[in-house]
Amino acid sequence: MGIYSKFIFPRLMEKALGSEAAGGLRAEVLAVAVGETLEIGFGTGLNLRYYPRSISRLTAIDPEEMLPQLVERRITQAPFPVRRLKLDAQGRLPFDDESFNTVTTTFTLCSIPDTARTLSEMRRVLKSDGELVFLEHGRSDVSGVARWQDRLNPLQRMLGAGCNLNRRIDQIIASAGFEPVDLQRRLLPHAPRIIADLYLGRARKS
Ligand SMILES: C[S@@+](CC[C@H](N)C(=O)[O-])C[C@H]1O[C@@H](n2cnc3c(N)ncnc32)[C@H](O)[C@@H]1O
Numbered sequence: 317m318g319i320y321s322k323f324i325f326p327r328l329m330e331k332a333l334g335s336e337a338a339g340g341l342r343a344e345v346l347a348v349a350v351g352e353t354l355e356i357g358f359g360t361g362l363n364l365r366y367y368p369r370s371i372s373r374l375t376a377i378d379p380e381e382m383l384p385q386l387v388e389r390r391i392t393q394a395p396f397p398v399r400r401l402k403l404d405a406q407g408r409l410p411f412d413d414e415s416f417n418t419v420t421t422t423f424t425l426c427s428i429p430d431t432a433r434t435l436s437e438m439r440r441v442l443k444s445d446g447e448l449v450f451l452e453h454g455r456s457d458v459s460g461v462a463r464w465q466d467r468l469n470p471l472q473r474m475l476g477a478g479c480n481l482n483r484r485i486d487q488i489i490a491s492a493g494f495e496p497v498d499l500q501r502r503l504l505p506h507a508p509r510i511i512a513d514l515y516l517g518r519a520r521k522s
Pocket of ligand 1: 328333357358359360361362363368378379380389403404406407421422423424427428429
C-alpha cells in the first residue's frame, strides 16, 4: 500500500463521504438493517454511527486498513459488537451459507473489480429472508453526464483507488440474482455531478 492510498486517499474519502448529506442518506438506507449484519468495504467505519439498535453484531470486511486509530475509536464507541476482518470480498468469504440477516454496501461496488463474484458471495451468505442494503454512486441517466463519466473514468480509477464513475449499479445487483424491494435514484447534494448520481435501496434474493 503506497503513501497515497494509505494516508491521502482515506482522508479525501473521509471528507467526500463523511458529509452531513451523505450521513443523512446512510442513516436512511441503514435504518432497515437487523440482526447479524455484514458490511462489505468497511473503509474508515463511516457507517457505524448510522446503524440502528436492531443489529445484533456487525461483521465488517475490507482488504485495506485505513486510518486504524480513528477506525478503532469508532468501533469502540459502537453500541453493538463489531468484528472487523481484513478480507477481499472477491474471494470465498469465511462464513456459512445464509448466516446474515442483512448485508450492506455503501460507496463500495464502484471500487471492486469483480462485482459478480462479490455479489454472488454476498448472496450466498445472506439468509433467504434477508436483505441487501445499498447506497452507491454510479452511471447517470443523463446522457451528457454519462459521457463525462466515461471520459473521466480512467482518471478517477487512478485517483480514487480503483473507483469507477460509470457503473450501472441496478443492473449489477439484478444480474447477481437480487430483486430490488426498493430502488431509488437521487443526487448526492453538494457533490460534483459526475459522482452525484446515487442508487440506493434494498434488495432480496430473487
Ligand atoms: C470509497 S470507499 C467507501 C468506504 C465505506 N464503505 C464508506 O461508505 O465510507 C470503498 C471501500 O471499498 C473497499 N474495497 C475495495 N475493494 C474491495 C474488495 N475487493 N473487497 C472489500 N472491500 C473492498 C476499499 O478498501 C474502501 O474501503
